[in-house]
Structure formats: structure tokens, C-alpha cells
Amino acid sequence: MNLFYSPHIEGDVFLLDEKESKHAIRVLRLLKGDPVILIDGRGGWYEAVIEDDHPKRCLLQIQRFTPDYQPLSYHLHLAISPTKNMDRFEWFLEKATEIGITEITPLLCHRTERKQVKEERLERILVSAMKQSLKAYLPILNPPAKIEDFLAVEREGVKGIAHCYPTDRKGIADLDRIGSYTILIGPEGDFTEAEIESAIDAGFTPFHMGQSRLRTETAGVYVTAAVQLLAHM
Numbered sequence: 107m108n109l110f111y112s113p114h115i116e117g118d119v120f121l122l123d124e125k126e127s128k129h130a131i132r133v134l135r136l137l138k139g140d141p142v143i144l145i146d147g148r149g150g151w152y153e154a155v156i157e158d159d160h161p162k163r164c165l166l167q168i169q170r171f172t173p174d175y176q177p178l179s180y181h182l183h184l185a186i187s188p189t190k191n192m193d194r195f196e197w198f199l200e201k202a203t204e205i206g207i208t209e210i211t212p213l214l215c216h217r218t219e220r221k222q223v224k225e226e227r228l229e230r231i232l233v234s235a236m237k238q239s240l241k242a243y244l245p246i247l248n249p250p251a252k253i254e255d256f257l258a259v260e261r262e263g264v265k266g267i268a269h270c271y272p273t274d275r276k277g278i279a280d281l282d283r284i285g286s287y288t289i290l291i292g293p294e295g296d297f298t299e300a301e302i303e304s305a306i307d308a309g310f311t312p313f314h315m316g317q318s319r320l321r322t323e324t325a326g327v328y329v330t331a332a333v334q335l336l337a338h339m
Contacts, residue, residue, distance in 0.1 A: 108134055109143045109237040110166075111244075115152060120144060120166045127164035130156070142166060147236065147244030151175035175242040180337035181263070181286040183209040185256055186326045187293035190219040196231050198323035202330040203235035203245055212250040217295035223250060253290075253301055257308040261288040267310040268325060270296050275312040278332045287333050291325050 110126050122130060130136045138159045144152035144166065151172040158165035184207060189195045199210065212223050229247055236244050263286025266278070281287075290297075290305060297305075306312065315328050 107143060107240065108136065108140075109145055109240065111145050111147060111233050111237055113147050115144055115146045115150060115168075118168050119157065120152075120154065120168060122164040122166065124162050127160065127162050130164050131159050131161040136164075144168070145175075145237070145242045147233070147242070149174040149177055149242050151242045177243060178206050178208060178337075179285070180333065181208045182206070182330065182333050183211070183261070183288045184291065184326060184329060185211040185213040185251070185253075185288065186291040187215050187218045187322055188212045188220040188223050188250070189294065189322050192220065192223070194321065194323040195220075195223075196228065198326040199228060199231050200235040201327045203232050203241070204239040205327070205330045206241075206334050207245050207330050208243075209246040209248065211248040211256065213256060213290065213292075214250050214252045215293050215301060216253075216298050218293040221250070225249065253297075254304065256290075257304055257310075261309075262286055263288065265308070265310040266290070266313050267297070267302060267305040268292070268313055268315055268329065269302055270314075270319060271299065271302065273312065275314045278313050278315060278329065279336065281311065281313060281336070283336050283339070285337065289329050289333070291322060291329065294322055 110122060136156055138156050140156050142154050144154055152168050153170040154166040154168045157167040214221055232245055232247060263284055264282050265288045266281055267290040315325060
């Protein structure tokens with residue numbers, strides 16, 4: 107199944123841009139009459155066929171449109187600190203998108219070593235992972251936010267903060283299950299105690315992820331998978 111993405115799909119025909127046209131015709135060797143899928147990142151799933159197999163302006167004829175294609179049954183907003191090694195953070199974005207996530211905020215904490223991210227590159231990784239996993243919804247990538255600014259915004263649903271301090275914490279399976287989750291994942295050096303207290307004051311419940319100490323990106327994938335399981339139990 108060959109998927110192509112554009113946030114702007116209207117009418118019964120669609121013209122792929124030059125890059126996508128070249129990929130479809132030169133790389134995938136698609137021909138006139140071959141079926142393809144278009145997605146708009148907002149749940150739109152468009153079944154189409156190639157009308158003109160030009161390698162620079164491939165024209166598609168849309169035959170069927172399905173709105174809200176396979177939406178998540180829950181809302182997961184993960185606020186996660188960018189890792190010093192961006193390859194690890196990009197790996198998290200890819201895997202979380204494949205599993206199922208709604209919204210991502212790079213969270214800037216006291217111990218966060220990387221304070222800037224290349225949002226355009228991260229967006230491309232999300233698009234690629236969405237296409238690879240046959241999804242029609244593109245996760246929202248928010249601009250980086252300082253933890254104090256993030257906590258200042260009221261959040262609905264289940265709110266949790268994962269940390270490694272030896273205090274009373276729930277297991278992630280013990281969190282409530284009401285369909286909307288906002289989860290905080292800290293940097294490689296963990297949150298500071300003051301950040302944890304601020305999160306608790308803002309209504310976030312501390313929780314742990316078992317006995318192992320996980321890397322930031324691993325913790326992000328763990329939470330993404332765990333929430334998916336919780337939502338379907």
C-alpha cells in the first residue's frame with residue numbers, strides 16, 4: 107500500500123508535488139491506473155488512482171474519501187524532555203507515532219541538556235512514521251515549553267509525572283482510565299524535587315515504570331504503549 111501525505115487535499119483530483127511525484131513514478135515505479143492512498147493528517151483517508159504518471163506532476167483521481175479513519179480511542183499528550191543525543195529523541199517520536207499518540211511537547215526542565223530542537227525535522231519524522239504505520243492522524247508537535255509554563259496551563263483528564271525518587275508512587279497501571287492523559291517524562295538526570303512538587307501541586311500524580319531505570323526515550327515509548335493498553339482494557 108503506497109501512502110502519500112498532504113495537509114491540503116480538496117476536490118476529486120490531486121496533484122502530487124515534484125518530490126512526491128518523483129518518488130511515486132521513479133522510485134516506486136507506479137503507473138497510470140495504479141491505486142494509491144492519500145492522507146491529510148487530520149483523519150482523512152483518500153483512495154485514489156494515478157491518472158497521469160508524470161514523474162514531476164503526478165495526477166491522482168480520488169475515488170473514495172473516508173473521514174476520521176481509525177481514530178485513537180483516547181487522547182495522549184506526552185510532555186517529554188529532549189535528549190542530549192537527538193537521535194534518541196527522534197527514535198521516540200517515530201515509535202510513539204507508530205504505537206499511537208495525540209500530542210507531544212518537548213519539555214524544558216532544569217536538567218534538560220538540549221534546549222533547542224529542529225521542529226521542521228521532527229515534523230518530517232512524524233509524517234514518515236504516520237505513513238509507515240498506515241495512520242491518517244498526524245500527532246501534534248507543540249513548540250518546546252518550560253516546565254513551569256506547561257504546568258501553568260490547566261489540563262483535563264489523567265495527569266501523571268514519572269520520576270525515579272524513592273517516594274510513594276503509583277504504578278502506571280494504577281492511574282485512572284478516563285480517556286485523556288497528560289504525562290510528564292523528565293530529562294536524563296530526572297526532574298528536580300522542586301519540579302516534582304510543582305507538578306504535584308498542579309494536580310499531577312507521581313508514578314513509576316517498574317524496577318528498571320529507563321532512558322528518557324525508552325520511558326516515553328513505555329508510557330505510550332502502556333496508555334494504549336490501559337485504554338483498551
